[in-house]
Amino acid sequence: MSMEYVNRLISNETYMKTMGEIHEMEKSRIYCHHGFNHLLDVARIAYIINLEKGFGYDKEFLYLCGLLHDIGRAKEYITGVSHKQCGVTLAKELLAQIDYPKEKQELILEKVAQHGHAPMPKEGITRDNFFWFADKRARNCFACKAAGTCNWPMEKRTMEVQW
Numbered sequence: 001m002s003m004e005y006v007n008r009l010i011s012n013e014t015y016m017k018t019m020g021e022i023h024e025m026e027k028s029r030i031y032c033h034h035g036f037n038h039l040l041d042v043a044r045i046a047y048i049i050n051l052e053k054g055f056g057y058d059k060e061f062l063y064l065c066g067l068l069h070d071i072g073r074a075k076e077y078i079t080g081v082s083h084k085q086c087g088v089t090l091a092k093e094l095l096a097q098i099d100y101p102k103e104k105q106e107l108i109l110e111k112v113a114q115h116g117h118a119p120m121p122k123e124g125i126t127r128d129n130f131f132w133f134a135d136k137r138a139r140n141c142f143a144c145k146a147a148g149t150c151n152w153p154m155e156k157r158t159m160e161v162q163w
């Protein structure tokens with residue numbers, strides 16, 4: 001399966017520069033970081049869930065969602081505006097720069113906008129919300145040293161390994 005657009009993204013100057021900024025700004029952060037380990041964990045967990053549940057998304061689409069979903073973090077740290085909101089604006093620019101098919105861009109932007117820290121979906125994992133779960137299950141809360149002051153409610157934390 002082609003990962004051409006994924007590899008275009010990680011060769012994109014703006015993308016890599018923004019990832020570098022996030023890395024710098026999170027150096028003294030005691031809570032979860034938003035570097036490539038997290039982004040690729042989310043992509044891979046989303047892809048595993050997608051395969052297990054037969055949701056039928058293509059691999060490259062989910063990797064782009066993973067790589068882009070937290071890209072608004074740099075701006076959030078500077079402006080205080082939610083990274084979901086800032087992320088949509090930047091992700092839109094980046095998807096255009098890598099020439100990702102227009103008709104599929106909107107769905108990625110939707111995942112960026114909606115991956116947030118809303119309450120746990122009560123309906124369990126569905127084709128529409130599984131990216132939310134992948135984002136949360138990509139965190140090793142069971143081994144976290146900052147768990148005592150983390151603002152995530154217990155129900156959202158990953159205390160058992162599923163994927």
Ligand SMILES: [Fe+2]
Nearest residue numbers: 069070083115
């Ligand atoms: Fe996030």
Ligand SMILES: [Fe+2]
Nearest residue numbers: 042069070135
């Ligand atoms: Fe995330």
